[in-house]
Amino acid sequence: MDDGPNGAGGVDLTATFEAWTVATFDLVAFALLLLLPAHLSGALGDVLAGLGTVPGLLLFGYLWGLVAVGVRWGLADGGLANRTKGSSLLARGTLGGACVGSGFVAGVVIVGGAVVAVEEPSIVTSIALFGSIAAAVAAVVGAVVGALFAVVNVALARVSESIVPTANAVEADTERGTRETKSSEK
């Protein structure tokens, strides 16, 4: 079995696994952090009652796909380990979040609007106007959420670095310690 960073086809699977992990973590954490306050406020039953099982699962799957693509793009510039590009991670997280938010709402409005428009074609203009405004609002919300999760992801990556320091990090620490010892001896 191949234990290296690359899979059988020579593709760097580690980057793929990292993007999949971060995307699913972001989605799951987001869902749980909405679910818990909704339950504690007593509003969860009403929210879920208005959403059927199949539409709910389809919406979750659609959002999962969007977040996976968004995070894959967000980490394409070196992944979470690339500390020197922290601002790039934040910018890509913000932009990716905005695209995910607007893409999610736009998809829902397009599908829902198409179903409604089949029976009442005159409503298309109203749906387009409503959809544009909703997508713009969702882009702003998505940008804020994306930026927050970019910061959280980097913080958690740093915690993971303290658990498994890389060879480079260990060598850098060793060199730093050697230099400090030498300077103190002088």
Add this chain to the structure above:
Amino acid sequence: MSSALHLLVRLVHVLGMAAVLGGMVVGWQTLRAGSDVPLATMRRVEGVFWTAMGLMVATGVGNLGTLGPPGPATRWGTVLTVKLSVVIGVVVLSVIRSLAVFRLRAGERAVSNASFERLRFLYASTAWGVIAAVVLAEALAHG
């Protein structure tokens, strides 16, 4: 049709739990076994773990919608609050563990035994957290 769908949702939820718990025990025991660590297998375990976790949250919300959760002040509601809190803890622990596993490289000489011990602790903690969630889920289903 509706009851078949709900059964399918519950089946996916239970299978997801089995995959998550099984993966954590495999990781825990793999690191316990010795120095020859199959990194590719561990990475795949992490990939399966997150796929299962996503499916479990989706189907878990579906289950809640079917059952119609009562208020948070009831006994059932309190158990659900504890379960959601445990799951959030498991998720946060897990992303730290997964990112740490992805940092491992084959033949990396500077990775110390202490790092493997810490990873093993994370696998064990996640496994026990998942077991706690299973116990709470059983209380929700039958209690």
